[in-house]
Amino acid sequence: MAKRITLAQLARDLGLSTATVSRALRDDEAVNLDTRSAVQRHAAELGYTPRSSKDRDSRRPGARLKGGFGLVHPLTSFAFEDPLLLDFIGGMASRTFELGRLFHMVPIEVSQEEMCYGNLLDEGTLDGFILLNARPSSDWRIRYLLARNVPFVVHGRGKEATPYPCLDVGFRSGHRRAVQHLLDFGHRQIALLNSLPGTLIAAEWDAGYREGLEAGGIKGRANWILSGPKTEEFGYRALRQLLESEPAPTALVCSNVLSAKGAVQAVSDLGLAIGRDFSLVAYDDQLPGAFFSVPLTTIFAPCRPMGTMLVDLLDRAAASEPYDSLHAYIEPELVIRTSTGPSPA
Numbered sequence: 456m457a458k459r460i461t462l463a464q465l466a467r468d469l470g471l472s473t474a475t476v477s478r479a480l481r482d483d484e485a486v487n488l489d490t491r492s493a494v495q496r497h498a499a500e501l502g503y504t505p506r507s508s509k510d511r512d513s514r515r516p517g518a519r520l521k522g523g524f525g526l527v528h529p530l531t532s533f534a535f536e537d538p539l540l541l542d543f544i545g546g547m548a549s550r551t552f553e554l555g556r557l558f559h560m561v562p563i564e565v566s567q568e569e570m571c572y573g574n575l576l577d578e579g580t581l582d583g584f585i586l587l588n589a590r591p592s593s594d595w596r597i598r599y600l601l602a603r604n605v606p607f608v609v610h611g612r613g614k615e616a617t618p619y620p621c622l623d624v625g626f627r628s629g630h631r632r633a634v635q636h637l638l639d640f641g642h643r644q645i646a647l648l649n650s651l652p653g654t655l656i657a658a659e660w661d662a663g664y665r666e667g668l669e670a671g672g673i674k675g676r677a678n679w680i681l682s683g684p685k686t687e688e689f690g691y692r693a694l695r696q697l698l699e700s701e702p703a704p705t706a707l708v709c710s711n712v713l714s715a716k717g718a719v720q721a722v723s724d725l726g727l728a729i730g731r732d733f734s735l736v737a738y739d740d741q742l743p744g745a746f747f748s749v750p751l752t753t754i755f756a757p758c759r760p761m762g763t764m765l766v767d768l769l770d771r772a773a774a775s776e777p778y779d780s781l782h783a784y785i786e787p788e789l790v791i792r793t794s795t796g797p798s799p800a
Contacts, residue, residue: 522580529564611624627663633752634670644704709738712740
């Protein structure tokens with residue numbers, strides 16, 4: 456039997472990177488026209504097709520290949536310190552196993568992401584992908600998998616007009632409610648510690664914060680919005696910087712609990728008391744109360760159940776259910792505790 460043509464072989468034949476070949480095959484205009492034409496012509500001559508796209512249109516209703524589900528996740532120094540992410544992945548993995556499938560998680564460098572998808576499709580062992588960190592505008596992963604008829608599900612709803620499976624979460628409304636809660640306590644000087652830019656979630660958190668201030672008739676300060684990694688160190692340094700400036704904020708919305716932990720330490724080191732001298736709301740409710748000197752007011756969306764919901768949506772997509780029916784929504788809950796209180800000013 457003839458050996459199957461792979462993406463890596465096409466790249467070797469043409470003297471190109473697998474990422475360039477992958478882009479050319481999906482007709483990405485970032486690759487010049489001559490190169491795209493050469494790649495597509497050579498692929499056609501050799502009969503190249505991504506293995507995991509075979510026969511997807513011809514499946515019987517309800518049929519299962521029982522291949523695995525894949526999660527390709529950018530590898531950063533802080534990614535797997537995030538309790539939200541770990542709980543999220545736990546929910547995905549458990550539900551995938553319950554469905555009789557294997558869960559494949561591939562941590563990779565951001566620069567290798569496109570090559571990784573191409574290689575996984577060539578292997579043909581996966582029935583679909585879970586996409587985290589949806590992009591705030593157009594997401595190449597969505598276009599790539601749609602073009603190849605490969606099932607997938609996205610955490611968050613991006614800007615693409617084409618229907619696709621997704622679990623939408625009220626990231627924006629959650630931060631808007633957090634700001635309103637602080638406004639109700641009389642705070643007018645409210646800062647935001649956000650995650651790194653470049654994802655839909657970070658953009659929605661930023662928008663919710665700004666909308667909350669605007670609804671309260673407050674003009675926000677650009678220098679009171681700081682973005683960084685989900686680490687204690689960032690939370691500490693960022694809030695310490697804000698509190699040592701003039702004027703200083705009296706309250707903070709923090710987009711993750713690890714940074715919130717650092718922020719709490721910064722407040723304490725300056726001789727202030729959380730809930731009395733300074734108020735703090737954090738997104739996520741995953742760290743035990745023992746991690747905080749004062750019970751934390753949080754914006755809560757249940758991570759593990761969300762992981763389960765994503766897998767269930769992907770399983771239905773792999774069974775050829777119409778994409779326009781594969782949509783779910785979760786509205787975060789504001790859990791009020793004693794880290795928020797009246798403004799001291």
